[in-house]
Amino acid sequence: MSNVANASDPTSPAMTSAGKDERTVVIVEDDPNIADLVDLYLREAGFRVLQAAGGERGLELIIQHRPVLCVLDVGLPDIDGFEVCRRIRSTPATAALPVLFLTARDGEIDRVLGLELGADDYVTKPFSPRELVARVKAILRRGVTAPAAEQTTFEIGDGIVIDVARREVRIGSGPVALATKEFDLLAHLARNQGIALSRQQLLDGVWGADWVGDDRTVDVHVRQLRKKVGDDLPLATVWGVGYRLG
Ligand code: CA
16 A cells, blocks of 8 residues: 655655645655656646555545645545545535545546535546646635735625635524635625626636636536525526626
């Protein structure tokens, strides 16, 4: 088993003021060839890399080392990547950890894009390791965008509150559980209330300019938002353009 942590030097990590390894990435992948390849490219890009060959071990590493991102295979020998992601999201200390899924089949992609998982991005096997590193960097760039003075609470429609700082959506007093990208999309629309945004603008603003995907991604997430937030969400489809909130 290669699920022993192999950080370059875990005894002297670069620490931020928050006291966590600054640029550690955890790879959870049971195929050692894929894990080592991703490991190699991420190290070349300057990351500290820890590998786990199973889901449980991956969760341990994430709790212990507080990585900036997790590369997560779906098919794992113990608990699958979906369950790993669910546990990451349901643990307050790791709930905001970006997750990049490695998927093998179309069916997996649909689930990754789908409901409650909160994946930040995915690549489909076989993938280019360079592309994967580009995705990792894009996700991390998106994570450091909110200036302190920015408005962080938006009220839309009839009593729907979007609290960007707490990453929370409430209707009345009840919270609405959204996946990471669903929340990001709603927050982006809220920052641009009253403005019709094209799907491309939404892709750029939410997924980042480096995202390689198609408009369907936006539509899928809009559909989920409408389903989860409900009929009171004042999110209009603007024919020939895209979407407008409020
Ligand atoms: Ca696998």
